[in-house]
Amino acid sequence: MPLSRRDFTARTVIAGAGVALTGTVGALATAPGALAADDGPGAYGHDEHGRPHGPGYGPLLPDPAGLLALPAGFTYRVITHSGVTTLDSGESTPSNHDGTATFEGHRGVTLLVNNHELKGPRANWARPVPLTDGLVYDPAAAGGCTVVEVRRGGEVAEWVGIAGTSTNCAGGATPWDTWLTCEETEDLAGKNGMTKDHGYVFEVDPHDRRANRDPKPVKAFGRYAHEAVVIDPRQGHAYLTEDASGPNGLLYRWTPPQGFRHGRGRLRTLAADAGVLAAAKCFDSSGRFVDDLSRATKTGTVYGVDWVAVADRDARTVPVRKQFAPGAVTRARKLEGMWWADGGAYFVSSYAREESPGAAHDGQVWFYDPKRRTIRLVVLIGVNADPGAEGGYDGPDNITVSPYGGLVIAEDGSGLQHLLGATESGRVYPLARNELNIGTAEAPEYSEFTGVCFSPDGRTLYANIQEPGIMLAVTGPWRRDR
Numbered sequence: 001m002p003l004s005r006r007d008f009t010a011r012t013v014i015a016g017a018g019v020a021l022t023g024t025v026g027a028l029a030t031a032p033g034a035l036a037a038d039d040g041p042g043a044y045g046h047d048e049h050g051r052p053h054g055p056g057y058g059p060l061l062p063d064p065a066g067l068l069a070l071p072a073g074f075t076y077r078v079i080t081h082s083g084v085t086t087l088d089s090g091e092s093t094p095s096n097h098d099g100t101a102t103f104e105g106h107r108g109v110t111l112l113v114n115n116h117e118l119k120g121p122r123a124n125w126a127r128p129v130p131l132t133d134g135l136v137y138d139p140a141a142a143g144g145c146t147v148v149e150v151r152r153g154g155e156v157a158e159w160v161g162i163a164g165t166s167t168n169c170a171g172g173a174t175p176w177d178t179w180l181t182c183e184e185t186e187d188l189a190g191k192n193g194m195t196k197d198h199g200y201v202f203e204v205d206p207h208d209r210r211a212n213r214d215p216k217p218v219k220a221f222g223r224y225a226h227e228a229v230v231i232d233p234r235q236g237h238a239y240l241t242e243d244a245s246g247p248n249g250l251l252y253r254w255t256p257p258q259g260f261r262h263g264r265g266r267l268r269t270l271a272a273d274a275g276v277l278a279a280a281k282c283f284d285s286s287g288r289f290v291d292d293l294s295r296a297t298k299t300g301t302v303y304g305v306d307w308v309a310v311a312d313r314d315a316r317t318v319p320v321r322k323q324f325a326p327g328a329v330t331r332a333r334k335l336e337g338m339w340w341a342d343g344g345a346y347f348v349s350s351y352a353r354e355e356s357p358g359a360a361h362d363g364q365v366w367f368y369d370p371k372r373r374t375i376r377l378v379v380l381i382g383v384n385a386d387p388g389a390e391g392g393y394d395g396p397d398n399i400t401v402s403p404y405g406g407l408v409i410a411e412d413g414s415g416l417q418h419l420l421g422a423t424e425s426g427r428v429y430p431l432a433r434n435e436l437n438i439g440t441a442e443a444p445e446y447s448e449f450t451g452v453c454f455s456p457d458g459r460t461l462y463a464n465i466q467e468p469g470i471m472l473a474v475t476g477p478w479r480r481d482r
Contacts, residue, residue, distance in 0.1 A: 056421055056429030057476070067470075069433040074476030076432075079156055079462070080114070080148060082127050082469030087146065088159045094118065094146060095127040097464035097471055099170035099228065099337075099398060100451030101179055103206050108152035110455050111206040112462060113161055113179035114471060115168035117450075118142035121193035127469070129163045134213040136164040138196040143168040145181050147206045148471065161204040162215050166194065169243065170228035170337055170398060170450075171201075176264050179204045180218075182226035184243055186319060199223040199315075201240075203267050211265055219272035221254055222313040224320045228347070228398075230340035232370060236262055239345045239368065241335035242321060245355055248292060248331035250321050251280040251347065251368075253307050272314065278307035279320075282330040282375065293332035293349050293366070294358030301377040303330075305368070332356070332364075337398040337410070344369045346378075350395045350412065362394035362413065365422075379407070379422055387415030393428065396420070398450050403458035404480045410463060412448035419449050419463055432474065434465055 057071035068076050082095040098117040105111045122128045122142040129144030144163040150156055162181065169184035186199045200217030221229070227243040236256045242249030255276045256262070282290040282303040290296075290303055311323050321331070334350035349364040363381035368374075384394035395413025402408050407422040408431065419432040432449075439445030447467035454461055461474040 055423050055427035056431065060430055060433050063435050066435050066437075067465075068472060068474075069435050070474065070476070071431070074474060076475075077473045079112075079150060079471040079473050080146075080158055080469070081471075085156070085158065087130065088157055089130060089132065091130045092127045093158060093469065094129045094144070095125065095467070095469040097466055097469045098168060098450045099172075099181070100453055100462060100464060100471070101171070101173040102453050102455050102462060103173070103177055103179075104456040105149065105207070110150045110460075112148040112150070112453075112471070113181070113204050113206050114146050114148055114451065114464070115171060115181055116143050116145065116469070117167055117169050117184070117466065118144075119167040119185060119192075120187075123193075129165075130160055131163050132160040135160055135162055135215065137162065137202070137215040137217070138164040138166070138194060138198070140164070140193050140195045141166040141198065143183070145179065145204050147204070150473070159209070161206065161209075161212055162202055164215070165202060166198045169226070170241075172229040172231070172338060172340070174203075174231050174262070175233040176262060177207065178264055179206060180229050180231075180267075182229060182240075184225045184227055186223070186225055186315070188316065197223065197316075199225065201226055201229060203265070205264060208264075216268040218267045218270065219314060220267075220270040220274040220277070222252065222277045222310060222320055223315050225249065227336050228338040230338045230345050231262065232340070232345075235370065236260070237370065239338065239347070241338055241347055243334050243336060244319075244321055245333065247321060248333045248356060249335045250324075250329055250331060251335060252310075253278050253280070277310040277313045279310060279324065279329040280375075281306045281308050281328065289327055290330050291327070292352075292357050293330065293364060294352035294356035294361065296364070296377045296380070297359050299377050299380050303375050305373050305375055336396070336412075339399050339401050341401040342367075343371065346399060346401065346407070348396050348399055348409075350397060363396040365396060365399065365407065365409070379409075379428075381428075384413065384415075387413055390416060390430075390433075393418060393420055393430075395448075397448060398452050400453050403454055404478050408452050408454075408461065410449035410452045412450070415446070417446045417448055419452060419461075431461075432463070436465060436470075438467055 060069040080093045085093045094116040096117045098115040103111040125142045128142035145161040147161045167185040171181040201221045205211040225244040227241040229240045238254040240252040332349040336348040338347045345368045365379035384392040396409045397412035398410040409420040411418045417434040434446045437444045451464040
């Protein structure tokens with residue numbers, strides 16, 4: 001049922017006062033152009049206990065090993081490294097690490113499912129995901145997921161969770177403790193060397209290797225350039241982002257069919273047309289349609305959301321995002337990472353430029369409240385004029401909610417690449433910086449961060465450097481934001 005203007009106005013009176021969160025993000029309010037304006041070197045004094053004033057944990061210290069700059073007191077460990085570490089089969093860890101989630105295993109084991117964003121034919125990549133018997137969807141495709149096991153004593157094992165998929169970008173953990181890996185592609189069989197259709201979501205179980213045999217796409221979620229997905233544990237809805245342009249991508253909601261119950265392995269039993277896949281249509285408090293999320297220029301902006309059904313979710317002739325007439329749905333550039341917390345879904349739009357009709361920006365984070373059917377802009381990053389200089393940020397991508405309050409954001413922009421913290425009071429600070437130069441001394445280049453997530457006990461922050469493919473575990477004196 002469409003959300004009426006009266007309903008929307010009543011709900012935004014509440015939502016406009018701030019997203020009500022307990023111990024997590026709080027009402028984030030980062031002004032454009034003001035990010036880290038006073039958070040650079042020299043901005044941190046120290047109290048009588050030696051703790052830095054200001055947000056975060058103090059300035060980042062250069063790494064003698066040239067890999068990861070961290071604040072004083074923090075250390076990192078390399079968990080997997082493509083071309084260096086190996087799977088339990090003896091083959092190399094695949095390259096291009098992307099979306100990741102952690103799961104609690106038996107006897108203190110931490111399990112991680114790690115996407116490998118490898119697009120197109122296997123011949124294009126030096127270290128594709130190995131075609132492990134029984135776990136292959138399309139033998140022509142290079143991507144997939146690996147499962148990483150970190151044992152209490154520090155030993156690491158890694159094996160294939162799914163192979164033969166393409167462009168496994170982000171995804172999301174489920175309430176029943178599995179991983180949904182998303183293909184960010186629209187390639188059909190016969191295109192780019194593929195022998196099967198791609199652009200789907202697949203489920204990977206980190207606890208049971210047998211459950212991953214004979215991979216089947218969750219066609220009910222649609223076929224498009226998937227980025228991330230979260231599941232509402234109460235209603236059972238799936239929310240999904242689309243990273244696409246020409247036109248910009250969409251935010252989707254999948255409503256399960258009546259009587260369907262979620263659980264391990266049940267998504268693969270769904271018919272291709274099961275449930276209802278719909279795209280978000282937003283409007284402001286005056287009832288005016290919002291064509292693109294780049295129209296929002298202030299944190300705290302609240303839009304009402306209706307959902308418009310997708311006509312042809314398998315999109316064999318017309319991509320899903322192109323099936324809607326102008327004025328039918330709301331778009332955004334580079335809809336990326338998502339995280340379910342506080343009764344709703346946080347999701348990212350990485351930037352807006354000439355392809356978007358509103359104001360240019362270098363990152364938005366929104367919160368969707370399913371009870372009020374509203375979205376609220378909680379982080380807004382102004383255009384970064386000098387991405388190569390420390391102190392400015394751009395291109396948020398993967399995100400997670402920190403057990404210590406606020407968000408942790410993986411940067412995928414131009415120039416320097418950081419892990420960023422966003423405090424409950426609305427301040428943004430650098431938590432780590434990638435120092436691995438994959439370019440040249442004259443033209444340095446630094447790969448994006450991906451797969452940011454905390455261990456189940458909250459003591460370790462995991463993150464990836466996408467190229468060449470390095471998984472890192474960061475530990476240190478974590479504390480709740482003061």
